[in-house]
Amino acid sequence: MKFKTLLSKCALIMMFFTAACKKDDFTEIIGLCPLVVSTNPTNGATSVPLDQIITVTFNEEMNPSTITLNSISINGPTVVTGTISYSGLTATFTPLSPLEANTIYTGRVTTDVKDTRGNALQADYVWSFSTGLLIGPLIVVTSPTNNEVNVLLNKVISATFNMAMDSSTIDQTSFIIKQGFTSTEGAISYSGNTAYFTPTNLLEPNTTYTGILTTRIKNLAGVSLAADYIWTFKTLSFLPPTVISTDPFDNETNVILTKRITANFIVPMIPNTLTNSSFIIKQGLTTIAGVVSYSGTTVTFVPNSSLDANTTYTATITTAAKNLAGTPLEDDYIWTFSTGSILVPTVISTDPFNLETAVILNKVISASFSVPMNPLTINTNSFTVKNGNTAISRIVSYLGTTAFFNPTSPLSPNTVYTGTITTSVKNLLGTPIATNYVWTFTTVNNIPPTVIATDPINNATGVLLAKIITATFSVPMDPSTINANTFILRQAGVMIPGTILYSGVTVTFIPSVNLKSNTNYTVTITNAVKNVAGINLVANYVWTFTTLTVPPPTVISTSPVNNATGVVLNKVITASFSTQMDPTSINTSSFILKEGLISVSGNVSYSGVTASFTPTLALKANTLYTATITTIAKNVAGVALASNYVWTFTTISNQPPTVISTDPLNNASGVLLNKQISANFSTQMDPASINTSTFTLSHGGIPVSGVVSYSGITATFQPDNLLSSNTVYTATITTGAKNLAGIALAANYQWSFTTIVLIPPSVVSTDPVNNALGAEYNKTITALFSIAMDPLTINETSFLLFNGTTPIVGTVTYSGLTASFNPVVDLLPNTLYSARITTAAKNLAGTPMANDYNWSFTTKLSGGAPFVNLNSVARFGIIAGAGVSNNAGFSEIHDMDVGISPGFRSSVTGFPPAIIVNGAIYAADDVAPPGVAAMLIQAKNDLTAAYNFAKGASVPVPIVISGDQGGKTLTPGIYKSTSSLLIAGGDLTLDAQGDPNAVWIFQIGSSFTTIGGAGGSIILSGAAQPNNIFWQVGSSATIGDFTSFQGNILALTSITMNSGATAEGRMLCINGAVVLTSTNIINKP
Template sequence: MKKLKLIAILAMVSFIFFAGCKKDEYVAEVGVCPLVISTDPANNATGVPLNKIITATFNEKMNPATFTQASFTIQGATALKEATAIAGTVSFSDSTATFIPSVPLSPNTAYTGTIKASVRDLMGNYLQEDYLWTFNTDESPMVISTSPANNETAVVLNKIITATFNVQMDPLSITATTFTIKQGTTTLAGTINYNGTTASFIPTIPLIPNTVYTGTITTETMNVAGTPLASNYVWTFTTDLVPTVISTDPVNNAIGVVLDKTVTTTFSVPMDALTITSATFTLKQGTTSIAGEVSYSGSTASFIPSSPLTPNTIYTGTITTGAMNVGGTSIADNYVWTFSTGLSPTVISTDPLNNAIDVALDKTVTATFSVPMDPLTITSATFTLKQGTTSITGVVSYSGATAFFNPSVDLLPGTLYTGTITTGAKNAGGIPLADDYVWIFLTELEPTVISTDPLNNATNVALDKTVAATFSVPMDVLTITSSTFTLKQGTTSIAGVVSYIGSTAFFNPSVDLLPGMLYTATITTGAKNAGGIPLASNYVWTFTTALAIPPTVISTDPLNNAIDVVLNKTVAATFSVPMNPLTITAATFTLKQGTTSIAGEVSYSGSTAFFNPTDNLLSGLVYTATITTEAKNIAGTALVNNYVWTFTTSPIIAPTVILTDPINNALGVVLNKTVLATFSMPMDPLTVTSATFSLKQGTTSVAGVVFYSGSTVSFNPSSSLLAGTTYTATITTGAKSVAGTPLLNNYVWTFTTAVNVAPNVQFTDPINNATDILLDRSIRATFNMPMDPLTITSSTFTLKQGTTLVAGVVSYIGQTTFFTPSDPLLPSTLYTATITTEAKNVAGIPMISDYIWSFTTIEQYSLNITAVNGTVSENPAQSTYDPGATVELTATPDPGYTFTSWSGDATGSDNPLTVTMDANKNITANFTINTYTLNVTAVNGTVSKNPVQLTYDYGTIVELTATPDALYQFESWSGDAVGTISPKQIIMNANKNVIANFTLTASACVPAVDLGLSGNYVILAESGISTAGATSVTGDMGISPAAATLITGFGLILPPGGQFSTSSYVTGNVYAPGYAAPTPANLTTAINNMHTAYTTANGLVVPAPVNEFMAGNLNGQTLTAGIYKWTSGVSITNGITLDGGGDDCAQFILQISQDLTVANSAIITLQNGAQAKNIFWVVAGSGAVLGTNVNFKGNILSKTLISVNTGSTVSGRLLAQTAVTLEINTVVVFPY
């Protein structure tokens, strides 16, 4: 029974199987359907190794004979090519089929595995349908970074070279064969390590300086999946140059070095501190070594002398070849430089001067030094004043370069004093005076009267005299009064007014003095000089007034008995003394002709009386002048007698004709002639008419118009005169002078007009058929007789080139006419000149026929100059040149280019070049662009260049990106770049060395005021930036919203790209809103940040501000870190000190409500860690003004203007909400 049930079950199962394999051909055989139950790689697998053996496992054992390369295939496809079958070996074992590729699979490729339906199991059952699955091979590993980077320069010589992969690699594939470093074709020995994803190559010996090396990772290098690199990875780098000294302090040949100087030298690369010692860094004076301490920090070695240096002495600093960089590279040669210490200070002037006299008694004695002095050494011990051996007490002070001694009491008069500056006085560098400086001066004596007017014992003094006394020195005007200056006649005081001007006192009597009297003047000891010193004693002098002597007439004009006196004469009489003008009148000064009084005006001036007759005197008559005894001098004394004199006027003179035109008997007179006659004297115009001036031809009167002007009369005929005819002109005796005197006789003269002879051209220039005529000359023709100028015009005198008229100007002089072309004539051209028959002589006779002549101009050559990237000037510069002419060519390259040679019709490289014009010439000036190197130094970080090149053409913009190492941050650029922006654009216009500076993140200071983008500019303004002359700015400048045109005096140049401009005065870039993006947006942000920074800085209250410190007068003060606030302005006269207290991050905020004023030569001194970048001067007033030669530190945030005057230096930023103005030789340096 059980057997029957089992058979039934088997039958059922068998049926089920047969039912599932109904497609099989051999349905009669017992079996199940074969199935692929797994593959390796699995379906959709990724990252499959390239050496993968591919398998497919079935649910049962299969017939191995059915597994071939036709029934088990692998096909690969990529985006670039269609699927293709790969070769391989197929085998079958147990229930698994295996495909072993003949070559490794391709990376990053999609593969399809196929088991054909033709495979069968052991019972002959076929796979029901083709079985397909896909997988993707692994990507090739890549090198993603190297150290050194590709094309990196200045690589240290002990560099461990690394290559970092994007995936973990098979360490066994990283070997000396797959990772090599070569110098040229020479392979370097070294040790290979692998850690994480980075392979390292450690050279056995240091690399060679300034050498190019090539690193290679070959395709034998595989990742952990066995996938190799797609191709060899190759990169190059250049090792560091031999270290050099790039700067010293003092610089080579420096002079005036302070005596406590720490001598420093800065290297091009970091040095091995163990090699910077007193053996490799020495200082000598001559052959004597100077003791001192040597230290090293950053890239700078310092030598601190054990004792101060000697003044006015040459020292030699030496860095030996024992100094090595961190890579062990020595400097190439000993580096040697010299410098000289400062001279001993000297006293260059004193006040009073040495041997001065008349020094005021309240004098403050001063001495001015050749250099600024240490104020602490200018004391009453080093600056003394003595009278003999007695010391004078006083207060000593110092300001600028001048010491002051202010005596406690006034000096004594007429006393010799001695001033002394001892050798205890030292300059700011600690150098004392070489010797005591001694000078003497003499104080002023008592004042004296040095002259009087009148003199002592003078006689004949005028009665209206103002008495004067002149002093030896200026006097105190308040002490010159009627009490100290008196005048007496005997014992009687004279009333008067006392005044004082200059050094002279005046006594003006209220009434005139009495004649013939003795007067006594006195200046008392109450009169004192400006210093308060009185006269030693009263000064007394006497004088006697004049007696009452009557005046006399000492001369007259005319003289007594004079003859031929002009009729318009003003009669004058001069007196022996000044007269009273009120007594000189028409009653006391008369003029008569016989008994007839002559009317006239009487006046008086000086000592002379004048009688001006109302009408002219009559001719040939005797006149009598009288001065009566009523005329008195100013003392009231009259003439003793009337003064009488006579004179005779000139007789009547008849006028004459002195000149005529035409002259008498003239020939060839032009027919349109105006006849002229000139008289010997002015005539009465009413008597010079057509009745008295006539012209006749024979007996026939010629009609015409008569006109008189000056002394000349003209007769203008109404029509032209007749040719070849004699004319007679007559002026009758009816013509009279202005005095009414007629001519004695009629004046008659004759002339003959020109005959009717046709004119002709006598000669021309150029002559007919002339050749080689210059192009800029005038053409002229000379006639045989005078021509009518009105007929010589551009219509009657023409010049043609062929049938084309030549424009020009025609003129006529003498008998010659000129044709001046408006433009130069054409070279090698035939011209024809013509004078037509319309040209007439003065008689109106035309030429018989046109006069024609021709000429040919000179041949000329052209000079064509081609210049690209430069210009060429020609001397002389002309469009064409005469044969044989020489031309000097001067080639001037554009910025960034160099002239190299001439080509075309010139060769060589002479510049200037002289060319001789013997043909038309085409000459080309060749210029080549300048190329420059860019060396970048970075310690504790790296810098990438874009583009990366060994050299750069002029004008190329290179973008530098600074990347700090771990624990470091980028701080700033230095060298040939400035600022704190990264990336930084560098315009290549010279060889450049740029240093990227990095600082430890932990050591970075957090500024009290965040400047934002405004901190990237050393000068930032809104309305203008100007300089009055050569100035030096280190850092970027920016302006917004004002345009670049309001940056004046800098000579801006806009390079390719247009994002910024440059200036010879600026080490950095200049930005303006009109430049290319992103400059406008950056400037807008920077200006907004500047406003925010100003508001923030002005509102800081923590820590609590120090209010009204020193009432705003900071001169000589030392300020510690903190906030200072003033409601007033702040002034700095000589200087201040900002003390950081040993903290490099010390912050100084100075909030100033009004102006900041820094006087000439003031110095801001920083000590104990105080740094310019951490100082913020916040100025809310009308501006911050720095005087001349100021040494200023810190950032100025000004609400308005910032002004920096001549010779001043600023280490900091100038951020103004209006404008920044600079004067000549100012220096502005970005604060690091």
């Protein structure tokens, strides 16, 4: 009774699950039945790429066996052929060829799809999307594919286009392979529709590369790629190679005596490392002679003679075998196998196979044996094929382990044939097969072939102009009957040239040129085509289609513009189009220039999207011209302008040119001695007429030598030397100067000006000022002049600094009006220094200072340490070389960045939950924003410089400390520990004694540790600032639990902040990692 009750309960449960996915129940049992939750493209998506891979994502795991081309389909004008795969929750449909442009597609997921419990989709899921308009070329496939991994180091990278391309546009500037920002060297080639990049050297292992095909690449019509095509791939890792399989496998028995021994590697190997020395076969201690070869990832050993029967052999591949990276096997790879006893040979396969149907009439029949046979026993008596009792005339041959039967005439259609191998065939040892081997097959019937599908389909519209036309037959055809006489494309009765290909059951026609826009085409397959049985089509097969409509091109700009005036007489007239044009349609018939009704002779050229008309002779002055682009001009799709484009312009008048302005002005005074003299004309001039004969400068009748140039409407005279001070100069433009119409100035044009009266330069201010006290030790001394100086005269001989009579070594620079002296070493404390600017300093006019300028200042008293300048690394709250991690808790970094270099972003972990407030993370492998890697390198260089400065600081004299500093109070200065340093027995107080600029430098030879908890924190007093405290740590720093820390840590090896530790400062590590253990806070000091 209990058993019956249990059965009843199980039945009810099963009824619930099997009924649960009924449509009426679906909303009540959430998550029990499968749903489509998303698709890519989404429903209603537009401008979908033609190479789109379509995906469907479900709400639960599905039964992969129900995800098929029958349950998921994509339909446009015809059913889209493709492959289907399933992984995770997503089904992926990959079209075998690009989608049609400007076409609506419908996707359907049927109720045949089921989840792993057998629950079906409640209703068909249907969505649609549309592709974009395309005339230009596309990349249809790359090798390696996008995001492919484990790419071979000797890989030839390729990209295949959807049409023939202009090979001259495919070169090192348009096909680029990069590793990070570094371009990879290689050779570029092009064949068929495919471009190839062959790297000069092996690719780096375990490295990500980026391939770029730029818009410089064009097809044969001059149409560029719409955008740069970019993809990435990653090479195989730098690991030792391994043997992944062998044939025979280890301990295999009954191996045939003619066996070829092979081994497959996990990666490609260097072929010359696989020889008889590294691939050895032995029987006991005896080495077997043979030939070693290598292909792909497989090495093959072919014994010179048959192996011995019933014998054990040992195969060895030694560590001399290396992969393409030069890495050898870690250990010799050894396996054994045993041969079988001498057995009776057998027929192991035939072609056609037994009971095969639809065998072609020109079939060569073959039979393969289990062991090599004696060729003399394979003949017309031992290998027969019969139609009933009638033997077929034949030629019998033998190669390898296969016998071939070649009928002397085609087989009969729809006929059963019997093949027989008799017992007279023997192996090389003279052993015959045990019994006659007999099999049958049936040839194809004699039903005429038909066309079962075409692309485009009959009456299709919106067909791409670069369309490849195909037709599919019901049976395999005789390729020799598929040619330009039997597959014809016509437009209005005119045959379109193209290339015809045949494969499988499909014929393909590739037009030699793009089809015309909005045009009807007719395709004919004549009844001269035959199948492999020699049977013709019953009648010609004809279908039509219409291409898509391409908008007509337009003229978007001209030069001169419409109604322009004052156009120069040597003007080249240009017109720019809205799209790329057919260069052959841009000529003197489609680009016309007229003066009234008279055509102007000229040459027409075309480049990019611009047509140019260059008149043979100069245009006439003050004349109206009319330019016309006619409807003969067509774009690369063959679409003409909708109407003639006409515009007019007027050339410059025949009035004499005039000088409209000069620099300097007439009667100007105070003109600089290095002045360039210029004159502006009323119109463009003939540059050849503007020279030192027509543009002169003189003073008191004495000519000034110089160089004359001309640009736009401006002539310029550059004197060879500085002008003289307080002198009147006269400039003259003579009547030899002419405009582009050849018309000269009506009269010479003259003007005069007076140069500046020279005043000696002077020093107007200095820093430090004269008699200043408390100057910093690292002070840069500056002097500001009254006028711009000659930088060449501001140097170490004209700007001097002395301590008493001892010169101070420094670097002198000049910018704007300021000279700067930067001492090579810091100045001494509480010391009087004298600075001097000598009369060797001159202004731009060459006028020296009237007297030396002297001033003095005194440096500040000693007591504090020198400030450590962090420069660009000051922006970082954390920077590390190898890693940055937040192990637990919600750590925070405020108002500073986090950086890692040379480490990568993958080595920054725990962000989040850690956050950065008013800052960002930067890593050496970041590609955006541009320049991150260089910025990080500079920051690390600045960190190293600051570390070395702090480590070597010696003024004031360092105070030697050691051990635990807890409970102490330290005033500003340099503190040096030759080994480790602790803060453990209490808090360490740093007292600035009222000086907010006071500096501490702690020089720690080894590790630095704060214990934390009740003691071990840093306490600041007397106006001390955390930004002025520097902890130079020779190895690793550890900030203890709940420590309140102050200052900047500059560590060589690593930094760790334990749980709850906080810092007003920076954690800066040169080589290793910075670790935040749990809930740490770092604030900008």
